[in-house]
Amino acid sequence: MSAEPEFARQIGDIARAAGEAIMAIYGSDFSVQTKADASPLTAADLAAQQVILDGLSRLKPLLPIVSEEAKALAWSQRQHWSRYWLVDPLDGTREFVKRNGEFTVNIALIDDKHTVLGVVLAPVTGELYIAEQGRGAWLQVQAGGEWQRIHARALAQPPVLAGSRSHGSEQTAMLKTLLGEDHQLLPLGSSLKFCLIARGDADVYLRLGLTSEWDTAAAQCVLQEAGGAVLDLYGMPFTYNRGESLLNPEFIAVGDTRVDWAARLRSTGYV
Numbered sequence: 001m002s003a004e005p006e007f008a009r010q011i012g013d014i015a016r017a018a019g020e021a022i023m024a025i026y027g028s029d030f031s032v033q034t035k036a037d038a039s040p041l042t043a044a045d046l047a048a049q050q051v052i053l054d055g056l057s058r059l060k061p062l063l064p065i066v067s068e069e070a071k072a073l074a075w076s077q078r079q080h081w082s083r084y085w086l087v088d089p090l091d092g093t094r095e096f097v098k099r100n101g102e103f104t105v106n107i108a109l110i111d112d113k114h115t116v117l118g119v120v121l122a123p124v125t126g127e128l129y130i131a132e133q134g135r136g137a138w139l140q141v142q143a144g145g146e147w148q149r150i151h152a153r154a155l156a157q158p159p160v161l162a163g164s165r166s167h168g169s170e171q172t173a174m175l176k177t178l179l180g181e182d183h184q185l186l187p188l189g190s191s192l193k194f195c196l197i198a199r200g201d202a203d204v205y206l207r208l209g210l211t212s213e214w215d216t217a218a219a220q221c222v223l224q225e226a227g228g229a230v231l232d233l234y235g236m237p238f239t240y241n242r243g244e245s246l247l248n249p250e251f252i253a254v255g256d257t258r259v260d261w262a263a264r265l266r267s268t269g270y271v
Contacts, residue, residue, distance in 0.1 A: 004147040005132035011119045012130045014055035015105045016143055018048040018089060019123035022096075022105070026123070032097055040093045045069050048089035048105060056085050056107075063109075066246070068214050075244040083111045086240060088214040092190030101125065102189030108217035113239040118221025120191050129195050131225035137198055152228040152255030153200035158182040162193035162202035162253075170270075171208050177268040178252075179204060194219030197255040198226035205253040213246045220253075228255040233271045235262025 025044040033041045049069040056065055066072055067087040078084075085107065090096060092103030101124035109117035116133040129150075131137040138147045159179045164187060175183060186202050194216075196202040217240055220230040230238045232249045254261055265271060 004130065004138040004149075005117075005135040008117055008119060008130040008132040008135070008138075009147075010059075011107050011109075011117065012121070012128050012140070014052055015107055015119045015121040016128065017055065018051040018105045019121045019126075021047040021051050022090060022103075022123045026096065026099070040097055041069070042090075042093060042096065044096060045090040045093055049087075052087055052089055052105075052107060056087075066214065068212065072246055078241055079243075081241060083109065084241070086110050086115075086214050086217045088191075088212075088218075091215060092192075095189040100189065102192060104190045104192060104219075106191055106214060106218035108214075108221060110217060110240045113241050115217045115221040115224070115238075115240060118218035118225075120195055120218050120222055122192060122195075127195075129198065129219075129222045131222040133221070133225070135225065137222045137225035139199060150199045150226050152198055152223065152226045153203070155203050155256040155259055158184055159203040160184045160186050160201070162186050162188055162196045162205045163207075171206060174208070174268045174270055175206060178206070178264050191215065191219035194223045194230070194253050197228055197253055198223045200255070203255050207252070208250050211248045211251075213240050213248060216248060216251070223253055223255075226255075227257065228253065229257050229261075230254075231261055231265075233265050235265055 022044045030042050035041050064081055064084040069089055088106040091106045095102040105121040107119040108115050118131045120129040126142040128140045137150050139150050140147050161183050193205040220238055230251055230253045232251050
């Protein structure tokens with residue numbers, strides 16, 4: 001069996017350092033600000049951001065960085081990029097504020113609009129997922145531990161849905177068409193939903209509503225290298241740096257790519 005990818009491990013070390021910065025604040029009496037889009041912001045977001053920027057800036061060649069906590073450059077500049085880093089220093093700030101542990105550090109490398117390296121760290125549990133195009137997806141359960149190769153599974157019966165603890169009637173109806181009446185819900189926050197599918201503990205994550213490119217890129221690489229896929233609701237694979245907006249289309253993340261998800265999506269009548 002091939003070894004875990006060295007470069008992805010190096011980026012994983014940066015994520016672990018960011019996780020330490022987050023955990024130093026997690027147990028404290030931190031304050032919560034509100035950004036212009038009404039999403040929360042804490043000192044942990046900013047501390048992790050600084051650690052990641054410092055770490056990535058030491059790598060050669062030096063690449064541009066797009067991050068949730070930094071003002072994005074205009075499309076007139078970004079449209080010329082081939083390779084760049086796409087970062088969410090603390091994905092799931094609402095979960096961080098609730099102190100339920102369901103938040104992550106996400107670092108992805110984008111090459112020609114595709115995610116080719118992904119690192120996802122769950123700071124509370126210490127679980128670190130890494131992936132690199134053509135090198136597979138790997139999990140380290142705790143810092144210094146052994147690396148284990150992970151794989152998505154064939155669609156279970158009944159299927160297991162990774163997702164929100166509550167979703168609207170429109171999504172409920174769509175899921176019944178996609179998965180049948182007997183699917184089971186496994187609720188979880190942040191990009192950990194993708195990782196559950198990648199490690200074979202869930203089958204599908206359907207997202208109706210807005211997300212940003214930094215929310216999905218790292219975990220998409222992990223899922224793809226584990227054998228799964230992230231598709232828009234027309235069944236097309238996700239790409240990045242698509243245009244002026246950094247918002248994603250609605251999507252479905254799946255573990256079993258042998259299923260004709262495009263046909264199932266069409267049968268819902270949603271698209």
